[in-house]
Ligand SMILES: Nc1ncnc2c1ncn2[C@@H]1O[C@H](COP(=O)(O)OP(=O)(O)OP(=O)(O)O)[C@@H](O)[C@H]1O
């Protein structure tokens with residue numbers, strides 16, 4: 001008989017200066033029960049999937065067992081929240097259990113979220129209700145399937161205890177995996193304390209862990225800033241391209257490794273409207289869909305500001321020279337975003353190249369979509385079908401979405417543009433399908449999964465939804481329900497951050 005083997009940890013962050021974190025064990029919970037385990041991800045991480053679903057694996061995900069080699073810590077950070085500065089934050093309801101080296105050689109954090117109070121909990125209880133845990137699981141795995149850099153779900157468990165918000169809710173603990181959880185706000189924390197040594201140590205740690213190319217540069221920290229800007233520009237372009245609205249782009253929710261994190265009040269846009277906001281706490285629309293690139297830029301400016309004291313490593317460095325380096329890097333963001341975005345848009349529209357007049361064509365499409373309140377996802381998907389209609393006759397979304405007459409002149413222009421394009425219809429459609437997913441985690445489906453779990457203890461819809469979202473580009477008629485926009489009675493207008 002072979003026994004499932006517990007994972008091997010190697011905790012590089014816990015070996016850094018104790019200024020970066022507080023040792024903190026998770027708080028055990030009464031009766032953990034497995035919600036779902038991501039055995040495919042476990043394999044990639046070198047975790048024995050049998051161990052993950054064993055009583056010991058489940059107890060680990062609940063915070064009731066600390067495997068050998070794990071060194072749980074809560075990390076410190078600060079951040080701008082809705083533009084306002086908060087000098088003291090940190091993992092208030094999470095602990096970093098430890099780090100694993102995956103089969104691809106990359107180091108990953110395994111964090112428990114909702115695992116009890118820490119020194120950074122402020123007034124909070126350190127817990128998470130079941131709903132937000134399910135939401136984070138669904139959303140981050142959907143993003144991974146869309147090939148968008150993201151933190152991942154390794155698993156989730158119910159805790160067997162109630163969490164008190166405006167009502168008593170079942171509690172849960174989420175096992176999150178990230179290339180690291182170091183945030184813009186982590187750097188800001190040390191900058192605000194004028195601790196240049198900590199800033200330097202943290203930067204060197206980041207360069208070693210995530211930015212091997214920057215390490216070779218003459219000025220590795222400036223090169224790191226540049227690479228962070230590039231990753232965020234690409235990431236936000238990807239968000240925009242699928243209608244993802246993060247909802248709480250505070251600087252403490254922006255990871256320096258470039259993965260999407262904190263799926264609190266996030267949502268995917270249904271009908272196209274750049275002013276779309278879902279988050280109940282985003283009263284002024286600061287984090288609306290259309291504002292995300294500008295907010296990303298603003299957050300990166302806060303990062304550059306934090307790095308100023310260590311940004312110029314030349315012998316004649318001065319405040320002015322550091323500002324000049326920061327400014328140059330920051331000024332590149334809009335252009336980098338645009339390049340990344342147009343690179344995706346050309347695929348969404350089916351063009352081999354994005355040429356200058358394509359921008360006006362694309363803007364026209366968005367205007368008609370806005371005016372027609374067209375479903376963002378299905379509109380692009382149907383366009384992909386039209387690029388080679390005969391090929392998808394049996395598995396078409398046309399019963400769910402068809403272009404109204406208002407689109408006719410635009411479609412003519414688009415077809416005209418395709419004549420100049422050298423791709424074959426089959427090539428083009430394959431690329432368009434990949435850029436225009438049919439299944440996104442629609443809000444009403446996410447809510448339905450949460451309601452069934454909360455009210456009837458029924459996880460079947462949650463599990464089906466997670467499964468369907470793993471292949472977001474392949475439509476079959478039997479999955480229609482998952483592709484459909486909400487009926488008027490099902491529409492979700494607000495999401496809550498679920499703290
Ligand atoms: N119930 C809670 N108890 C204690 N601290 C909390 C609680 N909810 C949120 N916090 C803390 O408040 C801050 C802002 O919360 P936010 O919703 O951005 O993060 P989060 O969803 O808890 O965590 P993450 O960003 O790691 O996904 C974080 O520092 C978080 O740890």
Ligand SMILES: [Mg+2]
Pocket residue numbers: 252253262
């Ligand atoms: Mg957060």
